[in-house]
Amino acid sequence: MTARVPPVAADRLPALLAAMPKAELHMHIEGSLEPEMAFALAARHGIALPYADSAALRRAYAFGDLQSFLDLYYQGAAVLRTEQDFYELARAYLARAATENVVHAEIFFDPQTHTARGVPMATVIRGLARAGDEARRERGISSALILCFLRHLSEREAFETLEQALPFRDAFIGVGLDSSERGHPPEKFARVFARCRELDLHIVAHAGEEGPPAYIWAALDVLKAERIDHGVQAVHDAALMQRLARERVPLTVCPLSNQKLQVFPDLARHSLPQLLAGGLCATVNSDDPAYFGGYVNANFQALFAATGLDAQAAWQLAANSFEASFVDASAKQRWLDRLNESFERAHDASA
Ligand SMILES: Nc1ncnc2[nH]cnc12
Numbered sequence: 076m077t078a079r080v081p082p083v084a085a086d087r088l089p090a091l092l093a094a095m096p097k098a099e100l101h102m103h104i105e106g107s108l109e110p111e112m113a114f115a116l117a118a119r120h121g122i123a124l125p126y127a128d129s130a131a132l133r134r135a136y137a138f139g140d141l142q143s144f145l146d147l148y149y150q151g152a153a154v155l156r157t158e159q160d161f162y163e164l165a166r167a168y169l170a171r172a173a174t175e176n177v178v179h180a181e182i183f184f185d186p187q188t189h190t191a192r193g194v195p196m197a198t199v200i201r202g203l204a205r206a207g208d209e210a211r212r213e214r215g216i217s218s219a220l221i222l223c224f225l226r227h228l229s230e231r232e233a234f235e236t237l238e239q240a241l242p243f244r245d246a247f248i249g250v251g252l253d254s255s256e257r258g259h260p261p262e263k264f265a266r267v268f269a270r271c272r273e274l275d276l277h278i279v280a281h282a283g284e285e286g287p288p289a290y291i292w293a294a295l296d297v298l299k300a301e302r303i304d305h306g307v308q309a310v311h312d313a314a315l316m317q318r319l320a321r322e323r324v325p326l327t328v329c330p331l332s333n334q335k336l337q338v339f340p341d342l343a344r345h346s347l348p349q350l351l352a353g354g355l356c357a358t359v360n361s362d363d364p365a366y367f368g369g370y371v372n373a374n375f376q377a378l379f380a381a382t383g384l385d386a387q388a389a390w391q392l393a394a395n396s397f398e399a400s401f402v403d404a405s406a407k408q409r410w411l412d413r414l415n416e417s418f419e420r421a422h423d424a425s426a
């Protein structure tokens with residue numbers, strides 16, 4: 076869907092990016108663990124962190140690639156132990172998202188990171204789900220959970236994780252695939268995703284973050300992914316770009332993540348403008364906001380400042396986020412109406 080948006084003065088664009096309603100479809104709840112909360116939870120559980128304080132931990136967030144980030148991310152997640160911890164983590168994210176005019180969030184969680192440490196699946200899911208229910212009631216933000224399998228582990232372990240999660244089938248809407256991409260192609264998980272489809276779970280997968288376009292093809296053809304997480308390497312394959320555009324397969328793009336993990340030499344060279352120009356359903360998301368220097372609005376602001384994208388692109392990205400979400404058509408239309416109202420207001424303020 077496209078629409079001509081009313082003209083908005085360039086100096087109004089940052090305020091518009093912040094104020095416009097949007098959906099966030101690619102964020103890992105463990106990646107919203109701020110250093111201050113990591114220290115608070117470590118103190119709660121008598122865990123010693125190998126950093127003097129939260130500022131020292133934050134200084135360690137300098138990454139050369141995806142793996143160097145994942146090593147710290149899994150280490151950080153070790154402070155999450157109780158249902159209350161997971162609840163507080165998700166509550167903090169949803170409170171922040173609501174202030175950034177996120178109307179709907181589809182939230183990844185990595186249960187294997189926790190079950191491997193002896194934390195029961197029930198503890199993880201109940202804590203996260205409680206925060207989602209509360210935020211819907213108290214802040215009017217809707218959310219849903221997507222369970223991710225860690226691709227550096229085996230398919231057998233993914234099956235075991237699925238089994239453990241099935242008693243909570245109503246608490247999550249889909250499954251995804253994340254962690255170390257190179258050397259772990261989607262084909263490795265063909266059978267477990269086939270089983271997930273039989274269970275009517277939505278299917279998404281990280282592909283083409285660092286890995287080649289072939290991983291995006293395999294995510295579509297083998298896993299039957301409905302959305303591709305990242306997908307920024309698609310620009311290297313013209314046939315793939317045409318398919319993604321024709322089929323309106325959404326890409327959940329994370330600009331600050333790509334910058335921090337050195338997927339692009341700098342944001343000005345990010346492929347998102349090319350994806351939009353190619354007619355793809357690209358969206359903007361934060362991935363792991365505590366690690367990558369910003370929540371969703373910071374991603375919009377940095378991307379637009381670096382690339383010169385305009386108000387028309389802002390509208391398209393927000394509309395795409397609604398189109399790409401796993402909600403019913405009436406909610407999408409309601410949010411689209413609100414989006415159009417926010418553009419009318421920005422236009423009036425420009426005059
Ligand atoms: N950007 C990312 N890529 C793959 N796995 C992740 N897990 C958390 N963030 C991730």
Ligand SMILES: [Zn+2]
Pocket residue numbers: 101103253281304362
């Ligand atoms: Zn991700």
